[in-house]
Every structure is written in C-alpha cells, then in structure tokens.
Amino acid sequence: MESANHTDPPTQEPLPNSDRVLVIMAKAPRPGAVKTRLTPRLPPDTVTSFYRCLLDDTLALALSLRDVEVAIMCPEPDVNELAQLVGPEVSIVAQNGAGLAAGLTSVFAHFAEGRGRRIIAFNSDSPHLPASVLEGAFDKLAAHDVVIGPTFDGGYYLVGAKAAHRALFARDGMGTSTALDTLLSRAQALSLSVAFAEPFYDIDVADDLARLAAELRLAPEKAPRTARWLKEWELSTTQPRAGAAQS
Template sequence: MPDAALPPHLLVFAREPVLGRGKTRLAAGIGAAAALAVYRELLALTAAAVAGAQVPATVWLAEAPAGAGAGTDPHQPRPEWPGHPWRVQPAAAPLGARMAQAFAEAFAAGAGRVAVIGTDCPGLSAALLRQAFDQLQTHDVVVGPADDGGYYLLGMNRLHPKLFANKAWSTATVLPDTLADAARLGLRVAQLPVLHDIDSAEDLARWRAGE
C-alpha cells in the first residue's frame, strides 16, 4: 500500500484547442470548427473537475504549443490549465509508452499515488477524481471504465509497465486487456462508475440528449 505521507498526482493527457488537431472522428461528423468548439467545452469541464479535486496535476500535451520555443517555461501554465505545469508527450511513441513515462516521472518526483485522465469524458467530476485516489489507499490499481471498451482513468500506487504494453489503443479491447493483465499480476483493482467518452457525432448526440 502507498505511503500516506506521499502526495497524490494527477496526469492530464490533453491537446491544445487548435482547429484541425484532434477529434478527427467527431470532426468527420460535424465539421472541424464545430468539433473544436466541443473540444473547448470538454477541456473546460475537465479543467473544472481537476481544479475541484484539489490534487497536484501535470498537463501532458500531445504536441508543443504553437510558438513554444526551446526556452518556453513548462512551469508557466497554459491558458486552459491555470495553476498547472505542462509537459510535452514523447513524439512518435505509442500511447502506452507515453503514459508509462508520465507515470514514471511522477513517481520519481515523489508521488505516492498517480492517475491519468484524458479530456474526452464530460461525466468526469472532482468527486470521481477524489474517489480514485481514495481507492488507491486500499487497492493497487483503480480504473474508470468507458462504455466504448476503453478507460477514462487509470491509477496505481506504483508503476506496472505491463498495464501499458501490448494494447490495441482506441479499441474496445483496451479495458478487458488491462484488467486481464492486472489479474495476471495479482493486483487488487477498484473500478469507478462507467462513463462515456465523446469521440463521434453519435457520442455527442447522446450527451446532448442527456443519455
């Protein structure tokens, strides 16, 4: 179990809200400009949940911000993430490798419980984030299942690299494969409520309809 004296840390995997970057499936259904507006809304909801959870967090951006040169200070927060330092995810690495590196750096910096989230889940709340870190007091791993077969949150109290290896990312096999790996490792897993991500026009319509 984690040392209660060690702080928790939240990793936020995000993109800068730039037209034409990210949300490609959503943009295919509603257009790039509308998809960008939805992504800005999702960013705001995620940022509010992170702020409300009052947990130290680092934002890991998929690409360097526009105009960010070598001398740009990552401790100077981005406009969407006031109060939080940011890093850039390793280029050309699979998602699992990028998450593993972010976890490794957080643990190396002294965190005792670490969780990662994305920015596609409007149902994520500060209460759920706090619940995730509470679960890591008595479990080895906590997962927030998404109804598309992935997860919106993964947390652990020490690094388990096998949970990030050999996954077909962005498919319905991610969650079951992760849980199977955790079982093979003998890890105690807690699960949060199932939520849904906004990846497509159909997902957006469900959200707007309140489903």
C-alpha cells in the same frame, strides 16, 4: 458557435508535495489533431472548438478537487501552446514517445518517482463526470495497486496507480474497444490488485455527442462551457438556412 476565448478555469496554487496527482491526457486544440472520430459529423474547425470547451471544463473539474496536484501530459510539440492556454497553476509535461500508450507510461514514470503518491491519468473529454467519482477513485487507490474507470464501449476514462508499471500500457490506448480487457489482463499478469470507479462514457463519436447534449440540457452546470457550445451548435443545425423556403 462559441469562440475559443473562454474565461480561465478556477485556479489553485500548485501542490508539488501533494500525495494525490490528477494528470489530464490532452493535446493542443488544432484542427485534424483532436476528436478525429467526430469529423465525419462535424468540420475539423468545429471539432477543435468543441474540444477546447471540453478541455476547459475538464480543467475546471480537476481544479475543483482539494489537495490534488493537477497536471497535463501531452505530446512534446503541444507543450508551449497548452501552457499558454491553461496558465501557470497547471504543470505541462511532455510525454516520451508518440501515442496515448506512451503518454500513459510517461504519466506514471514521471509522477511516481518512488514517492508512493496516488496518481490518476484522466481523459480530457469527460468534464461532466461528478467530482465524487474522482475522489472515490483516489480513495480506492489507497488500498489497491491500480484503479480503473471503465467506459461502456470497452475502453476506460481513467487509470490510476502508485508506481510505474511499464508493461500495463504497451501499444494500447484508453479509447479502443479492447483497451479495458487488455489492461485487466496485463494487471493480472503483473499480480496487481485492481479496483473500479463507476462506469461512464466519454466523447468519441456522434452518439456520444448527442448523449452529452441531452445530459447538459438538464444540468448545464456540470460542464458550463461545453453546455453553451452544444446549445449554440444545436441551434445552428436546426435553424433554417438563409434563403430556404419557409412554410
């Protein structure tokens, strides 16, 4: 399998004065802490290696956008480890509280700061998303209070706003089967206008892994580190074990 020692993603100068901010919701890649719904299919250390590739490619995607400040929001214990992994061009911010809902609330509380910036919180496991979708989400946010990128399983892979709306995310995360409906209900209750990015899929369960592998076999340039990892993983699962009977 591909090791965790990848080359660094493309770099950009920090843009603290940009009016567009893309915040990746991430965790430090530790066994048992990331992509836990894949562990029935893969060992925890293998899942961790896979997540590191997803995160690297997601950072590369984010840094490919022009005139966008890129940051990571993470649990407080993960700050130092992630800072060592991603380098100084990406700011690392500790969320207030535990869980993804607290992280999302922290994104907009931290980056909005009454400055009228367009802020998008983006998950760390959709590096295969076309950059044009993120650009389109920023464009839609210019004319709406909230923009949402729905997933096919009832969650969402991104959410954007120009102000902190704390009631939007109480007790909910991006990846549950009812997360999108809950978010939309809360936006309606707050009288917020909503626009949608294109529906997409993220990587939560084994079927998602197989779908991503099939997509990246055809277009590995979308997420090159992840594509290499998946190719090696598929080879390792199909090659005969040493000592197995040969036909």
